[in-house]
Amino acid sequence: MNELPRGERFIYDRLVLAGLHPHSGTAPTGTTEPYVVIQVQSPGNDLYVVGAYRLWTDPLFLVKAVAQTESWGTLTATADAIDTALHDQAGAVSGGTIFECVRERAFSMIENGGGVEYRHLGGFYRVRVGA
Amino acid sequence: MIKGSVKVTKNNFPSLARQLKGKIADATGETVLDLESEIKQGIVRVGAIDTGAWLNTTQGNHQPAAHDGDVSTGVDHWVYPNYGTATQPARPVVEPAVDIVQPRHEKRIAKAMKP
Numbered sequence: 001m002n003e004l005p006r007g008e009r010f011i012y013d014r015l016v017l018a019g020l021h022p023h024s025g026t027a028p029t030g031t032t033e034p035y036v037v038i039q040v041q042s043p044g045n046d047l048y049v050v051g052a053y054r055l056w057t058d059p060l061f062l063v064k065a066v067a068q069t070e071s072w073g074t075l076t077a078t079a080d081a082i083d084t085a086l087h088d089q090a091g092a093v094s095g096g097t098i099f100e101c102v103r104e105r106a107f108s109m110i111e112n113g114g115g116v117e118y119r120h121l122g123g124f125y126r127v128r129v130g131a
Numbered sequence: 132m133i134k135g136s137v138k139v140t141k142n143n144f145p146s147l148a149r150q151l152k153g154k155i156a157d158a159t160g161e162t163v164l165d166l167e168s169e170i171k172q173g174i175v176r177v178g179a180i181d182t183g184a185w186l187n188t189t190q191g192n193h194q195p196a197a198h199d200g201d202v203s204t205g206v207d208h209w210v211y212p213n214y215g216t217a218t219q220p221a222r223p224v225v226e227p228a229v230d231i232v233q234p235r236h237e238k239r240i241a242k243a244m245k246p
Contacts, residue, residue: 025220039215042226045234060226066217111216118217124226 001131003057004040006096010127011038011061011086013093014101018085020078027066034067034078041124056099056130064107064122072108075121086125096131147246154243156195162236163200167191169231170202173224179212 008024015022015036022036044058063086065078089101103123111118167189174186188205215221 026215026218029218037215039221039223041214041221041223042230044230060230062214062221068217107214109210109214111211113216120214 001095003096003129003131004043004059006093006131007059007061007098007127007129008038008040009093010089010091010096010098010101010129011063011125014085014089014091015063015082018081020081020085022063033069034065034075036063036065036078036082036122038063044126047128054130056128058126058128060104061125061127062107062122063125064109064120066118066120068116068118070117070119072119072121075119079121079123082122086123096129099128099130101125101127151243152198155198155240158236158239158243159198159200160193160195161239162232163191163193163202165235166202166228166232169228170224173228177212177222177224179209179222179224185209185212 012022012024015038020036022038023031024038027035027037039062040059041062042060044060046057047055049055063082065075065082067074069075083103086101087103089098091098102125104126106123107120109120111120170189171186174180174189180186184206185204185208189202190204191200191202193200209224211219212222213224213226
């Protein structure tokens with residue numbers, strides 16, 4: 001069983017419940033901004049107990065709002081909605097159990113290229129997921 | 132009421148503390164090199180070697196006296212492949228390397244703490 005898609009599914013479902021429209025990896029050209037992207041930032045590590053029983057693995061997801069803008073204000077409400085939807089959450093998805101989802105740290109990045117500026121605002125979320 | 136007293140006849144703590152400092156410094160140095168290696172392997176693995184600048188400028192810096200260290204790079208654009216851009220998906224290197232090295236570091240520190 002692979003836990004990574006279960007972890008991403010949990011995040012996706014939580015964001016949809018919050019009224020957001022997340023995309024995996026990148027958003028298609030022309031997507032209304034600000035948009036939300038989910039990406040696996042690290043597969044994390046497995047936690048084993050006696051008998052090689054895998055209790056969970058703890059992938060790290062970067063979840064961020066992205067827009068062509070020169071102001072953080074354009075992204076703040078969406079980034080706040082992401083955090084409200086994901087931080088300190090737990091639950092279940094098809095084929096998996098989410099023991100914990102917590103933000104490890106916030107994320108911001110300014111992307112400059114060709115005279116165009118994009119800003120990215122969100123957070124790194126550690127998900128402990130068993131499958 | 133029971134009263135008691137403790138008389139210290141020999142204090143080994145200063146000696147133990149001195150030994151521990153050296154062991155912790157060694158462990159931290161190993162971790163810095165380990166992290167540098169994992170990041171470099173990651174850069175190659177994800178193919179983020181257009182100019183080689185990220186790979187070639189990635190370097191561990193160990194400060195034994197402070198029991199500290201870091202891995203830095205001389206380029207700013209590493210964030211684009213590592214975190215993705217508006218048009219390009221991420222090819223993460225740094226966080227996977229940290230997740231690989233962290234449990235090894237914890238084991239090194241635990242080993243250093245043993246008498």
